[in-house]
Amino acid sequence: MQFNNNAQAIYIQIADYVCEKILLKEWPPDEKIPSVRELAMQMEVNPNTVARAYEFLKQQEIIYDKRGIGYFITADGNKNAAAYRKLEFLEKEMPLFFRNMYLLGIEPEDLKTKYEKFKKQYS
Structure with missing residues (x-):
């Protein structure tokens, strides 16, 4: 790793x-x-x-x-792993992600199609 x-x-x-x-x-x-x-x-x-x-x-x-x-x-x-990872993501990764979205002018709507395509790969 x-x-x-x-x-x-x-x-x-x-x-x-x-x-x-x-x-x-x-x-x-x-x-x-x-x-x-x-x-x-x-x-x-x-x-x-x-x-x-x-x-x-x-x-x-x-x-x-x-x-x-x-x-x-x-x-x-x-369930406990998901709760732990979710909290970590929301507190540590999400603010940086939002900052990058803001700096690059990316709107949430821009992500919807890409996210749906991503989800289909793992379904």
Whole structure:
């Protein structure tokens, strides 16, 4: 995974990656997810960074751990991941997006057709 050094902390970027897997339904509720070491190897980061991401996701009630077995998606993991990501988007990404729209003279109507086309790709 390519990390954005100018954006959020790496553990938050890893948490976002996990949320994306959940929201795309690649990791369904109650499914075991990669161990800290497995994900650290996949992402080429220190296991402590993944452990910190998993602890953050536990606090958000997106994942839970079964001692000695591993980490799993909570029953409400999809809902909680969506709520977390939505809040992050509205507070951090949306203001920059609106600023760029304003600077470039883009109106909301200009986006409607493009957004509908985008949605069809993922339906």
